[in-house]
Amino acid sequence: MDVDAFVLTHRPAWNRLESLVKKRRRLTGAEVDELVELYQRVSTHLSMLRSSSSDAALIGRLSTLVARSRAAVTGAHAPLASEFVRFATVSFPVVAYRAWRWWLGTAVVFLAVATVIACWVAGNPDVQAVIGTPAEIDRLVNHDFEAYYSDHPAGSFALQVWLNNAWVAARAIAFAVLLGLPIPALLLANAANLGVGLGLMFQAGRGGFMLGLLIPHGLLELTAVFLAGAVGMRLGWTVIAPGDRPRGQVLAEQGRAVVAVAVGLVVVLGASGLIEAMVTPSAFPTWLRIGIGVLAEAVFLGYVVHFGRKAVAADETGDIADAPDVVPTS
Structure with a gap:
């Protein structure tokens, strides 16, 4: 033609x-x-x-x-309820599911770095001396860590936690505009902080106690942060290697999909914040608190896999309906 x-x-x-x-x-x-x-x-x-x-x-x-x-x-727009249904069953889970390699890789590297630093701190008195004085470390491991979860009313603490975690996730996604280059540094800094805390607690014989407080909310919280970092880095990589389609088209599609993830993570991190405020400092036995955290994680991952697979089979990308093929230029 x-x-x-x-x-x-x-x-x-x-x-x-x-x-x-x-x-x-x-x-x-x-x-x-x-x-x-x-x-x-x-x-x-x-x-x-x-x-x-x-x-x-x-x-x-x-x-x-x-x-x-x-x-x-x-008539311009579909009913609002159908937009919410599409977002919950297609847009968010399919983007998370399609990014599983980036997501898994981010989690493995983060946890590996945290583990290495924890072992290094726990087994090296010289490193501990640089971190703080014996009195400061004793206060941290025997008072400050546990008090962090119970010193404030549950409602205000949940809001504080949600805002903090949402800010970390938002920065991870926002850094995509810089080709995702700052995202590894952001995640590694958080991994280092976690590793230092674990190392100090384990050297004091309170490692199990710390994990009992971290796991209930930490599983879902870290999963959300890993996902935010993964989609941010994936979007940055799209700019470098768009494949066989026009860069503008792929970037626009991935950019809109990342927005869907950002919105979805607001809900996920809200749930994590509620667990951290209500379950972590509760009088429940440790096995029950951990069980609640594991259940929340399993429900979230099951949701992503179930709806993500269905959306992939339907050739969905998570992009908005009726999206243009390229970024509008005028």
Whole structure:
């Protein structure tokens, strides 16, 4: 197909459709009929171009026009409830599921670094001396760590924890605009802090006590942080290696998907904060507190795998419905 001739022939129809879409709230009956007819015709044009042209800018413009026309024809937006359902069953879980390699790799490296540092601190008195005086370390391991979970009312503590964790996750995602390069440093700094705490507690013989307080909320909390870091680094890598599709198209698709993850993690970290405020400092036996944390983690991972697999089988990417093929340029 001669694309230039095709564009020259059909451009007036595209321009007319764009004009009708812009004044969609003031259309006459005849213009509404014309809008519907042009929408169907331009949708056919878009399908033809997708199969025979590699002009990403042209296809992107028509994709945007068709999406806007569809919104005008069908009444603009789907019911709000259906948007929530799609987000919960498609958009969030499929992005998390598709990023599982990045997610798993992030978790393995983080936990490995934390473990190595914990062993180093626990077995090296000289390192402990640099961290703090014996009195400071004694206060940390015998008072401060446990008091952290019980010194404040549960409600305000849950909000404080949620804000702190959400800030860590938000920074991990936001750093994607810098090709994801700062994300490993952010995660490794948090791994180092965790490792130092574990090392000091284990050398004092209170490692099991610390894990009993960390595991109930830490499983879900760290999983959310790993996911945030994973999708942020994956988006950064998309800029470097977009594959066989236009970089703008892939970046726009992945960027919108990352926004879905950011919104979903607000809920996940909220649940983690509630566990940390209500369960971790509670009088429940340790096995029950850990069991609640393991159950919350299993439910979350099961949710991602179940809905993520279904969405992948349906060829979903987590992108918004009717998204343009490339980032709009004007």
